[in-house]
Amino acid sequence: MNLFTLFLSAMLINNIILSKFLGMCPFMGVSTRTSNAFGMGIAVIFVIFGASLLSYALYYLVLVPLELEYMELITFILLIAAFVQLTDMIIKKHSPTLYKQLGIYLPLITTNCAVLYVAMDNITQKYNLIETIVNSIAVPAGFMLMLVIFATIRERLQGNDVPKAFAGNPIAFIIAAIMAIAFTSLSGLV
């Protein structure tokens, strides 16, 4: 597959939130303010990229030679959790400024199923290393894009007179549905 097509497809057309419905927790939980959404988005890009490359290496360098492919799920979960802990610790120790920006979002990412999805997807789609790198950047970039767009809309909604029955999460779900419909139309691009 052409790398540009893969990037566009992973980021916009097969968007992890709007077409796969993964990572819905941060999508709903951390989208009340644009600044929060941006911080979370950056943290997700970093963790998904790092965790995907580590999982890829673990699968092809350890599990495949030992014929332990059936262990990919359990090993990837543990690897992602360890990677998040390690990242949190390094940022805490060496970069207080970065910790202020991303620190509170890192523990949330451990429970983000999008991270596991990307790691597993790279294996099931049989991507090579370059395709894995492109996919591991494009998917979280799409996640961040949707999160920031959604947060911007929710921020603007706060000043509006929403009917009581729709206030809060109900109107947020309606917006998410409209966004999903809008992004479906991009499927003609590829």
Next chain:
Amino acid sequence: MNALLGAAIAFALVGLNAWLYTANKKTPVPEGCEELKPDCSACGIRDCALRSALTERKEENNGDN
């Protein structure tokens, strides 16, 4: 033999996680970051480590009112 290797890999990863978790807990939080709290009230994951902080903050706010 392969099953044993698989179990060893799983145990190694669990051990790595446990070690990193305790090391992370022991690492001091940078100055000025002690009171960082997430704004994630809409999230439904009840066993998240951040949820207790959020619940405490809500209780504090209720107590003040």
